[in-house]
Amino acid sequence: MRVTKRTTLIGLGALMLSGCVGGGGRRGAVSAHSAPQFRPVPNEGFDRWVAGFRARTTSINQSTMNAAFRNVGFLPEVIERDRNQTEFKRSLQDYLAIAASEERVAKGRAAYARHRNTLDAIERRYGVEGHVVAAVWGLESFFGERRGDVPVISAVATLAYDGRRGAFFEKQLLAALKILQNGDITPERMTGSWAGAMGHTQFIPTSYQLFAVDFTGDGRRDIWSEDPSDALASTAAYLAKSGWTKGQPWGVEVRLPAGFDAGLSGRKSTRSPADWAALGVRDMEGAVVPNHGAASILVPEGTRGPAFMTFRNFTAITRYNNSESYVIGVGHLSDRILGRPAIRGNFPPDAAGMQISDRQEMQRLLTAKGFDTEGHDGVIGPKTRAAISAYQASRGMAVTGEPSLDLLASLR
Numbered sequence: 001m002r003v004t005k006r007t008t009l010i011g012l013g014a015l016m017l018s019g020c021v022g023g024g025g026r027r028g029a030v031s032a033h034s035a036p037q038f039r040p041v042p043n044e045g046f047d048r049w050v051a052g053f054r055a056r057t058t059s060i061n062q063s064t065m066n067a068a069f070r071n072v073g074f075l076p077e078v079i080e081r082d083r084n085q086t087e088f089k090r091s092l093q094d095y096l097a098i099a100a101s102e103e104r105v106a107k108g109r110a111a112y113a114r115h116r117n118t119l120d121a122i123e124r125r126y127g128v129e130g131h132v133v134a135a136v137w138g139l140e141s142f143f144g145e146r147r148g149d150v151p152v153i154s155a156v157a158t159l160a161y162d163g164r165r166g167a168f169f170e171k172q173l174l175a176a177l178k179i180l181q182n183g184d185i186t187p188e189r190m191t192g193s194w195a196g197a198m199g200h201t202q203f204i205p206t207s208y209q210l211f212a213v214d215f216t217g218d219g220r221r222d223i224w225s226e227d228p229s230d231a232l233a234s235t236a237a238y239l240a241k242s243g244w245t246k247g248q249p250w251g252v253e254v255r256l257p258a259g260f261d262a263g264l265s266g267r268k269s270t271r272s273p274a275d276w277a278a279l280g281v282r283d284m285e286g287a288v289v290p291n292h293g294a295a296s297i298l299v300p301e302g303t304r305g306p307a308f309m310t311f312r313n314f315t316a317i318t319r320y321n322n323s324e325s326y327v328i329g330v331g332h333l334s335d336r337i338l339g340r341p342a343i344r345g346n347f348p349p350d351a352a353g354m355q356i357s358d359r360q361e362m363q364r365l366l367t368a369k370g371f372d373t374e375g376h377d378g379v380i381g382p383k384t385r386a387a388i389s390a391y392q393a394s395r396g397m398a399v400t401g402e403p404s405l406d407l408l409a410s411l412r
Helices: 012-017 044-056 062-069 076-083 092-099 102-114 116-126 130-141 152-162 166-182 205-211 229-241 273-278 312-318 324-337 356-368 382-394 405-411
Strands: 251-255 296-298 307-310
Touching: 044 062, 044 152, 062 166, 076 152, 092 324, 092 356, 102 116, 102 130, 102 324, 116 130, 116 229, 130 229, 130 324, 152 166, 166 205, 205 229, 312 324, 356 382, 356 405, 382 405
Parallel strands: none
Antiparallel strands: 251 307, 296 307
């Protein structure tokens, strides 16, 4: 996911799901965000920019400025990350294989149970269901396990100095300094992603200013603490202000009638559930979907794939992240945390004619033959492609790194 002016909240969830987990090459720790990879280096231009920024910034007191910039430095790895964000569209099936993996669902249920009292209290105050807040937490930081530990002041100052989106990140830097001046966190503890997203649910500094809350009542809005209470409540506050309606689902999986006009789908086309029912749309049990208000039909993989009837709460989640896959990921994970079933619609095969079960079998067989794919979630990423290439080379085959049914047959 790119960090843009339209993005009010960014997080590790979107960045991790964009191409470096599962069969894509990572199974556990947030190696992409660990501090040892982000070492400051001398840069006279950066130092001059910081001096100029400090001179023209009058809303921050000098003691805060001195503490914030005491150990600040130019981080070339941040620029590299910003310039090399891969642009591609992962299929919804692959996205959900990560976003609602069995591991993430299991951790989500455990986290929901462990923090149930807090989440219930948050729900009473903000009107956002606890399992939905937990699902955002799960996608953004793997329930707090992957919060990022890059120094935020150095990261956003580096991006502001770089200038490609200088005005945006200068605003983030100023907001981060105001957070420090307010006493919510110390410079040493203000860590996050390479792009400045912070805490359990990955607020950027300007969004923190707008929506973060002190739910614990200790005088600080501490989204970095091992105790996730403030972060979870801040997420609920954000969704509530974005129009969340308690008791309304984000959406439901539906069955479309034969010959359904795909031109009727999309978020801009809304009808009542009764009107959709008149066109033959039913839930997965064959019943008419209850009236939760104006609804749209989404078919992310076309009418041959799963279909969803979505409501106003879907739009509320888009305020957090405008990617439809992200919103479906949050919604579906929240359903799974409550024990609801996995998506039942059939996904179409990929461009190579493979189903996800074929890709999972291929990964298992490659690993069994000594070509480790570091997981078998069916998602094809750098590790899987490297394993395929190594296997092809070992057999004297043309080295493509691409999965195929012929490759699978040769592995069996």
